[in-house]
Amino acid sequence: xxxxxxxxxxxxxxIVGIERYAAxxxxxxxxxxxxxxxxRDWLLSRGVxxxxxxxxxxxLEKNRAALAHPPISHMDPTDQALxxxxxxxxxxxxxxxxxxFFYWAGHGLISKDQQCLLLADATNADMQSYAVDNHEGSxxxxxxxxxCAGFAQQIFLFDTCRSIHRQxxxxxxxxxxxxGQPLAKSQFLFFASQKGQAATNLGQERHGLxxxxxxxxxxxxxxxxxxxxxxxxxxxKAVQQVFADNPHQYPVYKRYRHFSGNEEIDPLPVPGEAASxxxxxLTYLLSSAGQxxxxxALNDDLHRVIxxxxxxxxxxxxxxxKANLGxxxxxVDRVAIHGKEILFGLRAASLEEEVxxxxxxxxxxxxGLALLDRAFEVFRSSKSRTKARSCLRAYAKTLPxxxxxNQI
Numbered sequence: 001x002x003x004x005x006x007x008x009x010x011x012x013x014x015i016v017g018i019e020r021y022a023a024x025x026x027x028x029x030x031x032x033x034x035x036x037x038x039x040r041d042w043l044l045s046r047g048v049x050x051x052x053x054x055x056x057x058x059x060l061e062k063n064r065a066a067l068a069h070p071p072i073s074h075m076d077p078t079d080q081a082l083x084x085x086x087x088x089x090x091x092x093x094x095x096x097x098x099x100x101f102f103y104w105a106g107h108g109l110i111s112k113d114q115q116c117l118l119l120a121d122a123t124n125a126d127m128q129s130y131a132v133d134n135h136e137g138s139x140x141x142x143x144x145x146x147x148c149a150g151f152a153q154q155i156f157l158f159d160t161c162r163s164i165h166r167q168x169x170x171x172x173x174x175x176x177x178x179x180g181q182p183l184a185k186s187q188f189l190f191f192a193s194q195k196g197q198a199a200t201n202l203g204q205e206r207h208g209l210x211x212x213x214x215x216x217x218x219x220x221x222x223x224x225x226x227x228x229x230x231x232x233x234x235x236x237k238a239v240q241q242v243f244a245d246n247p248h249q250y251p252v253y254k255r256y257r258h259f260s261g262n263e264e265i266d267p268l269p270v271p272g273e274a275a276s277x278x279x280x281x282l283t284y285l286l287s288s289a290g291q292x293x294x295x296x297a298l299n300d301d302l303h304r305v306i307x308x309x310x311x312x313x314x315x316x317x318x319x320x321x322k323a324n325l326g327x328x329x330x331x332v333d334r335v336a337i338h339g340k341e342i343l344f345g346l347r348a349a350s351l352e353e354e355v356x357x358x359x360x361x362x363x364x365x366x367x368g369l370a371l372l373d374r375a376f377e378v379f380r381s382s383k384s385r386t387k388a389r390s391c392l393r394a395y396a397k398t399l400p401x402x403x404x405x406n407q408i
Contacts, residue, residue: 006098006153008047008228012089015039016077016117017057018106023123030203032105033059033066035159035211039103040072042218046228048101054085058120063206077106077120079128079175086177090148097150099229100143105208108160110195111171114138117160118172127172132158133189133256137176140187140256145180154187155232159208161198162191188232190214190239190253197249210251213242 017036021027036057043053056077059067067074075081089100107118116129117139131138143154165171192199192210200209217235236253243250 005227006229008043009049010096010098011043011048011052011101011228012092012097012099012151013040013043013048013053013101013103014082014085014089015053015055015057016082016104016106017055017059018077018118018120019060019063020058020120021107021118021123022121023127027107028060029106029201030060030063031201031206031208032159033057033063034206035105035208036103037066037072038207038211038215039157042215043101046222054089056082056085079119079121082119082130083177086142089151090143092150094150098153100151100154101229102139102143102154102156103159104157105159105211108158108162108199109165109172110162111165114171114174115158115160115162115191116165116172116174117158119175122172128175129172130177131174132156135174135176137174137179139177140189141179141182142177144185144187144256145182147178147180148183148185152185153229154185155229156187156189157211157214158190159192159199159211159214162193162195163198164196185256187256188253189255190232190236190251192251193249194252200249209249210239213239 015036017032017034019029019032036055040053040055044050055072055074057067057074058077066072075085104117106120107122109116109118114135115132116127117132118127118129122128133140135141139156142148143151192208201207202209202212205212214235217238218230221230221235232253233255236251239251
């Protein structure tokens with residue numbers, strides 16, 4: 001986050017906790033209400049005025065008492081109600097709007113490279129949602145335009161799953177929010193998990209694991225001398241440290257700065273020693289593929305092709321991968337030659353051998369698939385292949401050792 005000081009008295013917060021959805025009781029979650037109230041209590045303890053905290057919750061019936069004693073003002077987390085609150089927040093005058101604090105707990109998913117937050121009125125037939133970023137009319141773009149004069153600093157926290165939507169041909173309908181001419185804002189986004197991962201909900205404790213750890217870190221830095229807003233970079237890294245040995249969930253964050261275009265700052269550490277050949281081979285393959293595909297081909301469609309080509313038997317994965325690629329705009333031999341002659345100076349044979357190694361890794365463990373997910377995310381978002389490879393190597397070093405004994 002920027003170092004510019006803000007005031008809790010000029011902070012406005014939108015908090016969403018959805019436990020019950022219109023779809024069916026099978027969508028119920030026991031925890032988002034208590035997480036939302038815990039975030040609210042923390043904001044109040046830091047001096048944010050009660051009437052500047054907008055609470056949108058849909059509790060399970062058994063949890064309603066938490067809103068009644070004492071009575072806590074709240075609204076529904078439906079599209080209409082949220083849209084009205086978002087519009088009201090954006091109209092706050094510049095001199096009364098230092099910091100926007102946004103928190104959402106409930107169901108979420110990834111569809112067509114968009115993080116989608118499912119609204120309380122979502123059903124199986126109409127999974128209406130808001131997009132977080134990377135989308136015109138998303139939450140981030142809605143709070144960074146001419147119709148939102150204040151809130152130069154913005155914090156977004158999401159305790160939702162980021163599982164891949166299993167019906168790419170029928171993505172959830174995204175409800176676009178009003179936008180306008182872009183304005184310079186600094187936005188910090190912190191997600192409960194990486195792409196493709198679920199976010200653990202501790203039903204017995206009635207808390208999301210991510211929010212529980214996050215609140216512990218926020219409360220540990222509550223002394224007045226720590227200032228406002230919190231140092232979210234330091235807090236995020238401390239949260240990640242807690243999850244370092246968790247193979248199923250690892251929170252990730254990113255920052256947007258709109259002062260010179262739209263800059264995404266990768267939160268991964270600066271790499272030390274280079275990772276071994278398997279990781280490099282995957283990055284080479286992806287970089288080459290990015291040059292050979294038709295415009296926009298290095299996206300979810302290509303990702304799906306490679307995932308479908310892996311299967312469960314590492315011994316034949318490379319052959320299946322080549323067969324799948326053969327039905328797209330890619331040609332594996334051209335990819336290898338391109339990698340040799342133009343980009344990386346590798347012999348085609350060694351490229352195939354090293355890619356086989358990384359395919360074996362991806363077939364063996366969930367961590368391998370997380371690496372593959374990260375590779376596509378990095379190469380889609382980065383304009384610099386050198387930076388992208390460095391980021392991927394650094395990420396690979398954070399993964400636990402693989403069952404096969406290979407260290408990447």
